[in-house]
Amino acid sequence: MSNHEITLTINGETVARTVEARTLLVHFIREDLSLTGTHIGCDTTSCGACTVLVNGRPVKSCTMFAVQAEGAEIETIENLAAGGTLHPLQEGFWEKHGLQCGYCTPGMIMSAKGFLAEHPNPTEDEIRHGISGNLCRCTGYNKIVEAIQYAAEKLQSAEAGGE
Amino acid sequence: MPQLEDRKEHHSELAEGVSARVPTIDEVQIKTPAKICGMGHRKKRKEDPRFIQGKGNYVDDVKLPGMLYMDIVRSPYAHAKIKSIDASAALEMEGVVAVITGEDLKAAGNLHWMPTLMSDTQMVLPIDKVVYYAQEVCAVIATSRYIA
Numbered sequence: 220m221s222n223h224e225i226t227l228t229i230n231g232e233t234v235a236r237t238v239e240a241r242t243l244l245v246h247f248i249r250e251d252l253s254l255t256g257t258h259i260g261c262d263t264t265s266c267g268a269c270t271v272l273v274n275g276r277p278v279k280s281c282t283m284f285a286v287q288a289e290g291a292e293i294e295t296i297e298n299l300a301a302g303g304t305l306h307p308l309q310e311g312f313w314e315k316h317g318l319q320c321g322y323c324t325p326g327m328i329m330s331a332k333g334f335l336a337e338h339p340n341p342t343e344d345e346i347r348h349g350i351s352g353n354l355c356r357c358t359g360y361n362k363i364v365e366a367i368q369y370a371a372e373k374l375q376s377a378e379a380g381g382e
Numbered sequence: 383m384p385q386l387e388d389r390k391e392h393h394s395e396l397a398e399g400v401s402a403r404v405p406t407i408d409e410v411q412i413k414t415p416a417k418i419c420g421m422g423h424r425k426k427r428k429e430d431p432r433f434i435q436g437k438g439n440y441v442d443d444v445k446l447p448g449m450l451y452m453d454i455v456r457s458p459y460a461h462a463k464i465k466s467i468d469a470s471a472a473l474e475m476e477g478v479v480a481v482i483t484g485e486d487l488k489a490a491g492n493l494h495w496m497p498t499l500m501s502d503t504q505m506v507l508p509i510d511k512v513v514y515y516a517q518e519v520c521a522v523i524a525t526s527r528y529i530a
Contacts, residue, residue, distance in 0.1 A: 241528060255443035256436015296436035309434040313426055321433030322440065 225289045229254070230298040238285045244278075245269045247285035248295060256296040256325045260354070267353035270326035271295050277333035279352070296325035299332070307373035308332055308366070317366030319357035327353045331367045339375060343368070450479055453530035455519045457512040464511055467520055477529035482521040484509040 226235040229252060236251055248254050248271065259281060260268035269281040272294040299306040308328050311317065318324045327350060334349035335341070341349065346367050347360070355363060414421075432438055469481035484507035487494040495503045507518060524530035 239528065246527070249442075253445075254436070255440075256438075258440065259442065296434075300435045305434070312434050313430045316427070318430060318433055321429070321438055324433050325436045328434065 223286050225286055227288050227290060228292045230294060240286055242285045243281055244283040244285045244288055245280040248280060254295050254297050258322055258325060260322060265354065267330060268323050268326040270329045270353060272329055272333050275333065275336060277330045296328060307370040311366035311369035315362050315366040315369055317363045323353060323355040327363060335371055335374060339371065341371060450523050450525060451527040451530045453522050455522065456516040457519050459512060460515040462512050464508060472522055477525040478522060480523040483507060
């Protein structure tokens with residue numbers, strides 16, 4: 220099995236590591252980088268619990284090799300409350316009870332973050348479509364949608380207030 | 383002293399009078415502050431902060447020194463006799479610690495069948511034959527999940 224040296228940025232920090240060609244990005248993040256917030260929920264690229272942002276776009280990290288992330292900017296759930304305050308998405312999930320067991324939550328939040336960056340003012344239907352790659356067994360999704368709506372509003376008014 | 387026959391109000395009129403005095407849901411004031419008793423008040427969950435920051439400690443997040451990893455070899459056949467299991471190639475690989483078969487479990491004290499919650503028993507690993515597609519045949523234990 221061939222080994223490769225990769226350099227990438229994770230949550231703003233540049234790291235250089237040697238990985239086997241077969242190492243999945245999700246295992247690299249969870250084990251080599253010890254960032255266990257990103258979860259593995261299936262074997263079939265179905266559940267989205269492993270969703271991270273790669274160059275700003277939501278990607279299921281279980282279906283990408285670590286070597287494919289060479290030179291990329293990766294953002295995981297651990298980056299959102301950097302600086303001590305919760306991101307509006309995290310606030311929304313807490314306020315609106317968008318989680319129960321919490322296992323799908325990091326992937327759900329990262330998907331939502333990538334989605335809101337492209338759709339800052341979404342309709343409910345657009346939100347539901349935007350997170351359709353993320354499965355949740357606990358909540359029934361309604362509270363998740365409310366959480367994302369809360370965050371969208373908060374982000375919009377923060378933008379407006381900042382201008 | 384008024385006689386019963388003098389009272390002319392209809393029963394329903396009396397009842398209406400009473401119900402008009404009972405407060406509806408909209409009017410009920412919850413007098414007990416949230417700090418004393420949470421009932422009737424919104425409450426944010428205590429466990430959410432760690433989950434929304436990726437700081438939960440789920441089983442797969444646990445890392446212990448000397449941890450080993452298991453992967454299962456599954457049957458490609460729906461119904462087949464097990465003639466033999468040859469683990470020699472796997473055991474030669476660096477990092478493979480053990481290969482556990484049904485025979486191993488049997489030798490370890492009849493552990494190849496386990497009791498279920500329905501008071502019957504269930505096959506753990508097979509001895510003679512596999513009975514469903516992708517049935518577990520043996521378990522490989524190694525020092526990394528990729529080696530396993």
